[in-house]
Every structure is written in structure tokens, then in C-alpha cells.
Amino acid sequence: MSDTKELTCDVLVIGGGTAGFGAAAAAGRAGLEVRLIEASSKIGGVMAFCPGMPWGAAFPCGHSIGGLMEELTGRLAAMSPPMAEARPCALANFGPEIQYDHDVATLTMFEMLEEAGVHLHLNATANAPVMDAGRIAAVEIFDRHGPRTVHARIVIDCSGDADISAKAGVPYVLGDGQGNMMGVTVSFMMVGADWSRVFAENDPYFRRYAAKGIEEGRLHPDLHQLYLMKSFHPGSVFCNSVVIRGVDGTDPNSVAKAAQEGRRRCHQLAAFLISDVPGFEGARMTMLGPTVGVRETRKLEGIHRITGRELAAAMKFPDGIVACDNPIDDVMRGDEMTHDAIVDEGSYYTIPFRALLPKDVENLMFAGRIVSADGTAFASVRGMPQCMTMGQATGVAAAIACRDGLAVQQVDPLEVVATLQAQGVKGIGGASLAPASA
Numbered sequence: 198m199s200d201t202k203e204l205t206c207d208v209l210v211i212g213g214g215t216a217g218f219g220a221a222a223a224a225g226r227a228g229l230e231v232r233l234i235e236a237s238s239k240i241g242g243v244m245a246f247c248p249g250m251p252w253g254a255a256f257p258c259g260h261s262i263g264g265l266m267e268e269l270t271g272r273l274a275a276m277s278p279p280m281a282e283a284r285p286c287a288l289a290n291f292g293p294e295i296q297y298d299h300d301v302a303t304l305t306m307f308e309m310l311e312e313a314g315v316h317l318h319l320n321a322t323a324n325a326p327v328m329d330a331g332r333i334a335a336v337e338i339f340d341r342h343g344p345r346t347v348h349a350r351i352v353i354d355c356s357g358d359a360d361i362s363a364k365a366g367v368p369y370v371l372g373d374g375q376g377n378m379m380g381v382t383v384s385f386m387m388v389g390a391d392w393s394r395v396f397a398e399n400d401p402y403f404r405r406y407a408a409k410g411i412e413e414g415r416l417h418p419d420l421h422q423l424y425l426m427k428s429f430h431p432g433s434v435f436c437n438s439v440v441i442r443g444v445d446g447t448d449p450n451s452v453a454k455a456a457q458e459g460r461r462r463c464h465q466l467a468a469f470l471i472s473d474v475p476g477f478e479g480a481r482m483t484m485l486g487p488t489v490g491v492r493e494t495r496k497l498e499g500i501h502r503i504t505g506r507e508l509a510a511a512m513k514f515p516d517g518i519v520a521c522d523n524p525i526d527d528v529m530r531g532d533e534m535t536h537d538a539i540v541d542e543g544s545y546y547t548i549p550f551r552a553l554l555p556k557d558v559e560n561l562m563f564a565g566r567i568v569s570a571d572g573t574a575f576a577s578v579r580g581m582p583q584c585m586t587m588g589q590a591t592g593v594a595a596a597i598a599c600r601d602g603l604a605v606q607q608v609d610p611l612e613v614v615a616t617l618q619a620q621g622v623k624g625i626g627g628a629s630l631a632p633a634s635a
């Protein structure tokens with residue numbers, strides 16, 4: 198990128214997590230000029246901060262949600278040797294999840310953005326919107342050349358934390374509405390483990406080992422359940438166990454402190470696994486996350502706020518843009534991790550497009566974990582496949598808004614749904630999820 202101070206584009210996507218990837222790829226494929234601004238040095242967001250994290254919830258009721266998620270998985274699975282695979286999840290109430298090679302997946306996502314003609318700005322942070330009446334006229338960003346201004350027709354906030362939407366005046370709720378936010382996590386991988394011995398343990402949470410480590414003062418008391426899962430490559434185990442509670446993901450000081458404390462607990466846990474859990478004797482730690490994975494901060498107020506009650510009723514909204522049956526995956530807003538089912542087995546709900554639209558700002562949409570949802574609904578809708586498809590929906594809507602010169606609130610949601618269906622998204626627009634095998 199040159200050091201031009203003023204940049205233009207049709208669509209500015211803020212944040213290159215799974216939602217931002219979906220938004221930028223969809224808008225770029227529709228022929229729009231797209232700039233994707235990512236504060237870190239890599240795309241993926243939480244997927245990059247917790248490398249090896251499986252893509253969950255891509256198979257509601259055992260059937261693919263389709264769209265970009267299916268395409269990305271398909272590209273990886275078609276490689277020789279295959280670089281992704283759907284496997285059952287050992288934890289209660291979760292459907293099959295996609296395990297994949299982290300580095301090949303990230304490269305493939307970069308390539309898909311490249312093919313879509315997206316201008317990717319890494320190590321660039323969006324700082325503030327420049328408002329003009331009811332629209333965002335431009336967004337001020339900052340990179341190593343200094344401050345710049347991006348003028349865009351449509352802005353899609355996929356930043357996970359919604360700084361720009363909040364500064365643009367979109368109301369929001371932090372956490373569950375009572376100020377409780379889910380714990381943040383530093384993850385790591387163990388390689389060289391003997392799967393047959395590690396997973397001979399009947400308890401998927403390894404509680405008796407955890408209790409021993411805590412009693413002996415070798416593990417933090419919050420590690421009473423160890424979330425260990427087979428990762429993509431044989432002998433690799435993904436450790437999604439270390440949760441730091443009471444962290445505000447919008448506060449850089451709080452995040453830095455948690456990242457440091459999380460690293461310490463990860464090293465303690467890795468040493469404990471090697472010394473105490475059969476099958477880890479010859480293993481070693483790798484892929485320690487570069488920072489914490491933040492699950493929950495701001496939830497923006499959309500035209501529609503999804504509620505846990507709606508999801509429990511397996512609502513299929515006319516403007517539903519992606520299917521989901523993920524449980525209520527609440528990670529230590531209080532003391533516990535819970536993942537109770539939200540819908541009856543064999544059932545699913547859809548996420549409405551209106552939950553991605555603010556009431557007022559006419560050229561702003563948002564996608565991913567800042568979706569408009571109450572605390573219960575949020576705990577279910579936040580999986581990466583759903584975030585990616587929410588992004589895809591906003592990219593599609595941006596193309597319609599630009600084509601017809603509309604405010605995003607005037608875009609016909611049924612056209613968005615029909616376009617997504619044409620792009621292979623399943624289980625929406627009155628269609629049932631196809632009876633195919635996962």
C-alpha cells in the first residue's frame with residue numbers, strides 16, 4: 198500500500214476475522230471495490246489468536262450450512278493430502294465440527310480474498326468514523342505511515358468489539374446486559390501425544406486429573422474441567438482450557454494483563470499434562486496463542502434483537518441468513534462453563550438479517566460476534582461458521598445497496614436471502630436443510 202492519505206472504496210470492512218472474511222469475499226465477488234482493514238498481522242481474528250480452534254456449528258442437524266464456509270472447507274478437503282475434515286465433537290450438545298490445518302486454512306482464506314480482488318490492509322486500525330448526518334462519510338484509520346482517511350459508500354463493522362459502530366452512535370450492551378462477559382482464553386496445542394492413551398479417559402473433561410492438579414497447587418482452580426480435543430493432525434491435541442475471568446476485551450490494559458496471565462497458566466498446564474496425564478509423556482507444547490481469544494464484548498442494537506426465547510422456539514425468520522443449532526455455550530460469565538442445548542434434537546433456528554442492521558446509520562452494517570442478540574442467544578449464535586455467513590450476508594447486501602443507491606435499511610431482505618441461496622447457503626428462505634450426510 199502506498200502512503201496516500203485519502204483512500205476510497207465501495208465497501209470498507211473493519212476487522213478480518215471470520216465475519217470480515219465473509220463480508221469482504223462476498224462484496225468483492227459481487228464486483229465492488231473492497232478494503233479490509235485488520236488491526237493485527239493476520240486474518241482470522243479469534244481463529245488466528247487461538248490457532249487450531251475447530252470451526253463448530255457448520256452442520257446443524259448434521260447438514261452443512263453451505264455458502265463460503267462450505268466452499269472453504271471443500272477447498273481444504275480437496276487438497277492432497279486433505280487439509281480439513283468434519284468430525285464428531287466429544288462434548289455434549291455440539292454437532293460435528295470441522296478440524297483443519299491452521300496455516301493452510303489461513304493461506305486459503307488469503308487466496309480467496311485475493312481472488313475476490315479485496316485490498317487487504319494489515320496492521321491497520323480503524324480509529325473513528327467521520328459522521329455526516331445519518332451516515333458514515335469516512336473512517337479514520339492508522340497504520341505505520343500515520344493517519345489516513347478511508348471514504349466508503351458502505352461500512353461493515355466486523356471488528357468483534359464494535360468500536361466504530363459505538364462511536365457512530367449505535368447503542369450497545371456490554372456482555373450479558375448485567376456487565377458479565379464470558380471469560381477470555383489463551384489456547385495452545387500439544388503435538389506428539391498418543392491419542393489412543395490420552396482419549397482412553399472416559400471423561401471428556403479430564404476432571405479427576407484436573408482435581409489432582411488443583412489440589413496440589415499446580416493448576417489454577419478455574420481449570421476444574423480440561424477442554425482437550427483431538428486436533429487435525431494425528432497426535433495433536435488442542436487445549437482450549439485456560440479461561441481468564443472478568444476481563445474487558447475492549448480495554449487494552451485488561452487484555453494485556455490477561456494475555457500474560459494466560460500464557461503462564463498454559464505453560465503450567467502443558468507441564469502438568471506431560472507429567473501426569475498418560476499419553477502426553479512424549480508430547481510438547483506448540484502454537485501458544487499470540488494473545489487472548491475474546492469471546493464477548495459489545496452487542497450492538499439492531500433493527501431486530503435476537504432473543505434466546507426465539508431461538509429456543511426454533512424460529513426460522515423470513516429474513517434468516519444462516520442456520521444454527523449450537524448450544525448455549527456460556528464460558529464462565531459466572532463460575533461455570535455450560536453448553537445446554539437451545540433447540541430440541543433434530544431442530545435448528547436461523548439468524549435474521551435485521552440483526553445485522555442498525556436502526557439509524559444508513560450505510561453501516563455489522564456482522565459476527567457483535568450481532569444484535571441477548572445474552573442467551575449470543576451464547577449460541579457466535580460460532581465461526583455463523584459469523585462467516587453473517588459476513589457473507591452483509592457483503593451481499595452491500596452489493597444490492599450500491600447497485601440501487603439504497604440505505605442499507607431499504608435493502609430487500611428477501612433479495613439478500615435469495616442471493617445467499619443462489620450462493621449455496623442452505624436452510625434459509627423457506628428451504629429445509631438438505632438431507633445430506635455431514
Ligand SMILES: Cc1cc2nc3c(=O)[nH]c(=O)nc-3n(C[C@H](O)[C@H](O)[C@H](O)COP(=O)(O)OP(=O)(O)OC[C@H]3O[C@@H](n4cnc5c(N)ncnc54)[C@H](O)[C@@H]3O)c2cc1C
Nearest residue numbers: 212214215216236242243253323356357382490565566581
Ligand atoms: C477462546 C474461544 C474459543 C472459541 N471456540 C470456538 C469453537 O470451538 N468453534 C467456533 O466455531 N467458534 C468458537 N468461538 C467463537 C468464535 O471464534 C468467535 O465468535 C468468532 O471467531 C468471532 O468472529 P468475528 O469475525 O466476529 O470476530 P473476531 O474473530 O474477534 O475478529 C475481529 C477482528 O477485528 C480486528 N479488529 C478489531 N478492532 C479493529 C479495528 N478498530 N480496526 C481494525 N481491525 C480491528 C481484530 O484484530 C480481529 O482480527 C470461540 C471463541 C473464543 C474466544
